[in-house]
Amino acid sequence: MPLQSARHFLQIPGPTNIPERVLRAIDRPTIDHRGPEFAALARECFEGLKSVFKTTGKAVIYPASGTGAWEAALVNTLSPGDAVLMFETGHFATLWRRIAGKLGLEVDFVPGDWRHGADPTAVEEKLNADRAHRIKAVLVVHNETSTGIASRIAEIRQAMNRARHPALFMVDTISSLASLDYRQDEWGVDVTVAGSQKGLMLPPGLSFNAMSEKALDAAKTARLPKSYWSWEDMLAANSSGFFPYTPATNLLFGLREALTMLREEGLDNVFKRHARFGEATRRAVRAWGLELLGLDPREYSNSLTAVLLPEGHNEVELRRVILENFNMSLGSGLGKVQGKVFRIGHLGDFNDLMLCGTLCGVEMGLALAGVPHQQGGVAAAMAYLAAENASQQQTARRRSAS
Numbered sequence: 352m353p354l355q356s357a358r359h360f361l362q363i364p365g366p367t368n369i370p371e372r373v374l375r376a377i378d379r380p381t382i383d384h385r386g387p388e389f390a391a392l393a394r395e396c397f398e399g400l401k402s403v404f405k406t407t408g409k410a411v412i413y414p415a416s417g418t419g420a421w422e423a424a425l426v427n428t429l430s431p432g433d434a435v436l437m438f439e440t441g442h443f444a445t446l447w448r449r450i451a452g453k454l455g456l457e458v459d460f461v462p463g464d465w466r467h468g469a470d471p472t473a474v475e476e477k478l479n480a481d482r483a484h485r486i487k488a489v490l491v492v493h494n495e496t497s498t499g500i501a502s503r504i505a506e507i508r509q510a511m512n513r514a515r516h517p518a519l520f521m522v523d524t525i526s527s528l529a530s531l532d533y534r535q536d537e538w539g540v541d542v543t544v545a546g547s548q549k550g551l552m553l554p555p556g557l558s559f560n561a562m563s564e565k566a567l568d569a570a571k572t573a574r575l576p577k578s579y580w581s582w583e584d585m586l587a588a589n590s591s592g593f594f595p596y597t598p599a600t601n602l603l604f605g606l607r608e609a610l611t612m613l614r615e616e617g618l619d620n621v622f623k624r625h626a627r628f629g630e631a632t633r634r635a636v637r638a639w640g641l642e643l644l645g646l647d648p649r650e651y652s653n654s655l656t657a658v659l660l661p662e663g664h665n666e667v668e669l670r671r672v673i674l675e676n677f678n679m680s681l682g683s684g685l686g687k688v689q690g691k692v693f694r695i696g697h698l699g700d701f702n703d704l705m706l707c708g709t710l711c712g713v714e715m716g717l718a719l720a721g722v723p724h725q726q727g728g729v730a731a732a733m734a735y736l737a738a739e740n741a742s743q744q745q746t747a748r749r750r751s752a753s
């Protein structure tokens with residue numbers, strides 16, 4: 352690889368770009384994790400997380416990657432042999448399903464084509480058919496990072512309500528939290544799984560469970576073995592601001608700063624910003640004459656875009672050309688879509704010009720790698736972003752005049 356100047360464009364759909372403010376917050380001496388300064392830090396993090404999950408319930412923080420929080424959600428609420436309902440929306444749903452199987456849960460894995468999210472109608476039918484209430488939990492990945500498809504969580508909750516089924520509802524928000532609209536309490540989610548390295552703009556290394564009262568009740572009788580992941584041990588220590596083991600202290604400094612940044616921008620503005628990036632990127636893809644992996648516009652993800660390459664062209668080669676020529680990393684094709692799909696991450700600490708630079712790298716890369724396409728994707732995105740900015744300014748002017 353030739354020596355690259357200036358900064359690397361990290362446009363994978365997580366880990367994402369880390370803001371300077373967060374880097375500076377992390378870059379300080381570690382403090383005593385059993386002292387009063389730590390307890391104050393931890394309490395601020397627990398409180399701040401609630402507004403991001405939109406819950407009044409409890410949230411725990413693991414010094415672990417997202418996979419740990421997947422396991423924690425299951426072992427704290429379920430017992431060996433329990434039936435769970437899951438949906439094959441992509442690679443990450445498949446990995447979560449594998450963990451459930453390894454833990455001895457009986458998984459009904461509804462097959463999918465990796466081009467749609469979990470279907471609320473299928474949820475309702477499955478639950479209606481389960482008269483004996485054998486299904487103990489419905490598990491859905493909100494934003495499938497391998498496909499750029501976001502399942503409709505509120506509609507899935509409504510389907511569960513219509514079926515009057517008591518199953519717990521668990522949602523993986525690892526690549527949606529703090530990027531896409533998410534409302535744990537309003538949508539009746541019992542366990543939310545999240546990670547630090549995407550919308551929360553932190554390095555990898557922290558993961559989260561946010562739990563409802565119903566989930567905490569289920570934990571009292573759940574019999575799957577657990578130790579490191581035990582909510583009971585974690586919550587007991589957290590009540591005085593501490594952890595049952597050594598926490599990732601410096602990442603918590605970063606988390607506190609990231610939560611402050613999200614509060615300053617306002618979550619709704621964060622979601623609008625990502626919606627703009629999503630739409631601009633989809634316009635670029637269409638202008639290139641390439642195909643989006645997602646087929647249902649109601650399910651387009653605003654945190655990443657997965658693009659199908661024409662037959663005979665491989666994403667590995669395209670990404671190699673783009674990395675070598677433009678110092679930019681794009682997301683690879685994962686699992687069943689390996690080789691066929693590349694992913695553009697546009698989540699986290701990101702703005703319009705970073706998106707334009709990213710799309711420029713893709714458009715030039717398509718040409719260099721000999722992928723058949725039309726020019727004009729970047730121009731289509733720019734026209735949209737400029738129009739959106741103009742309309743926002745007009746709205747702000749009208750508001751200040753009235």
Ligand code: PLP
Nearest residue numbers: 416417418443494496525526546
């Ligand atoms: N779930 C989703 C939706 C993800 O995108 C990822 C990772 O990218 C995971 C789970 C697994 O998280 P981790 O790799 O942090 O263990």
